Amino acid sequence: MKPDLRPAGILATGSYTPARVLTNFDLEKMVDTSDEWIRTRTGIVERRIADPDVATSDLAYHAAEAALDQAGMDAADLDLIIVSTVTPDTLFPCTAAVLQQRLGAKAAAFDILVGCTGFVSALAVAGEMVASSAYERIMVLGAETLSKITDWDDRSTCVLFGDAAGAALVGPVEEGHGILGYSLGNDGTNADALKIPAGGSRIPTSQESVANRLHYLTMNGPEVFKFAVRAMADSSEEVVRRAGLEMKDIDLVIPHQANLRIIDAAAKRFHIPQERFLCNLARYGNTSAASIPLALDEAVRGGRVRPGDIILLSSFGAGLSWGSLILRW
Numbered sequence: 308m309k310p311d312l313r314p315a316g317i318l319a320t321g322s323y324t325p326a327r328v329l330t331n332f333d334l335e336k337m338v339d340t341s342d343e344w345i346r347t348r349t350g351i352v353e354r355r356i357a358d359p360d361v362a363t364s365d366l367a368y369h370a371a372e373a374a375l376d377q378a379g380m381d382a383a384d385l386d387l388i389i390v391s392t393v394t395p396d397t398l399f400p401c402t403a404a405v406l407q408q409r410l411g412a413k414a415a416a417f418d419i420l421v422g423c424t425g426f427v428s429a430l431a432v433a434g435e436m437v438a439s440s441a442y443e444r445i446m447v448l449g450a451e452t453l454s455k456i457t458d459w460d461d462r463s464t465c466v467l468f469g470d471a472a473g474a475a476l477v478g479p480v481e482e483g484h485g486i487l488g489y490s491l492g493n494d495g496t497n498a499d500a501l502k503i504p505a506g507g508s509r510i511p512t513s514q515e516s517v518a519n520r521l522h523y524l525t526m527n528g529p530e531v532f533k534f535a536v537r538a539m540a541d542s543s544e545e546v547v548r549r550a551g552l553e554m555k556d557i558d559l560v561i562p563h564q565a566n567l568r569i570i571d572a573a574a575k576r577f578h579i580p581q582e583r584f585l586c587n588l589a590r591y592g593n594t595s596a597a598s599i600p601l602a603l604d605e606a607v608r609g610g611r612v613r614p615g616d617i618i619l620l621s622s623f624g625a626g627l628s629w630g631s632l633i634l635r636w
């Protein structure tokens with residue numbers, strides 16, 4: 308932390324998942340897949356799916372309320388709301404604006420769109436804004452209704468994703484605590500490996516784009532897989548080194564919950580016992596920007612995070628992007 312900056316960290320967390328559970332066995336009835344394939348290739352057992360009339364801001368609202376409740380704060384105390392999502396309620400206004408109105412906040416509001424790396428990116432931005440004393444209280448959310456952009460006829464992607472929201476309230480913390488550093492990056496050479504082809508300015512929505520199913524998420528899974536382990540490991544090592552720490556100092560790693568095999572491979576490279584990795588993707592699948600704050604909230608509420616613990620958040624995703632952030636609780 309530079310001398311003119313104050314320490315910034317997470318004051319409270321919250322999360323929310325829709326009630327409806329979609330199991331691997333349910334998926335067996337929808338596409339040519341099996342519970343065995345999904346579990347052994349991904350580690351996912353079930354995921355939550357939002358009702359048709361539920362949008363991303365609805366999930367985000369409950370997660371934000373939970374974080375405010377934990378902090379004993381009112382939405383009127385928020386200065387800024389940042390929502391990270393690839394499934395906004397509408398392309399504009401941003402989902403943070405919709406959420407601001409529903410929370411009854413007077414805060415500034417904007418979205419960040421970096422796929423699964425979005426929450427770590429938003430947390431880094433919020434941390435800097437609090438550290439510089441520009442703002443006092445920022446609600447950072449990762450929120451997704453990926454079920455709305457999933458091609459339910461495509462077995463290579465529909466078994467992977469789920470819906471969820473996670474929130475972290477960012478503010479000033481005691482000296483020696485809070486965000487110790489972060490490392491963000493992007494390699495656009497493989498940007499096509501994970502995307503929604505149509506609905507933007509390159510291929511505007513048309514009857515043809517819809518007929519060709521270009522409004523759904525597409526992914527080159529093996530390509531993203533190869534990239535993921537390297538990106539998470541390299542950026543984690545960098546951020547740990549920059550914070551003047553070693554991998555053995557990390558008490559808890561919260562990796563992006565995409566695939567158990569990716570997490571296992573990262574654990575091997577980190578030389579950190581697997582017990583120190585938080586893993587909840589069996590129950591929720593890949594919830595993109597929501598995956599890390601959802602897992603973090605589970606860790607906080609489950610008593611897995613103690614004051615003074617060193618926590619490493621590490622993610623990768625569309626872009627192809629990566630981001631790791633380290634903090635002392």
Ligand code: UT7
Nearest residue numbers: 339340341344348423462463466528529531532565566624
């Ligand atoms: O959040 C960031 C974005 N996403 C990711 O992190 C995903 C990263 N990638 C992955 O997790 C893995 O690549 C997947 C889980 C997506 C796929 O696993 P894989 O071991 O890389 O499988 P694959 O794509 O190489 O496919 C192997 C086989 C293929 O059949 P053939 O060609 O060998 O006969 C696929 O057609 O598995 C088949 N397959 C399936 N079989 C049953 C693909 N999806 C399924 C399925 N059920 N759902």
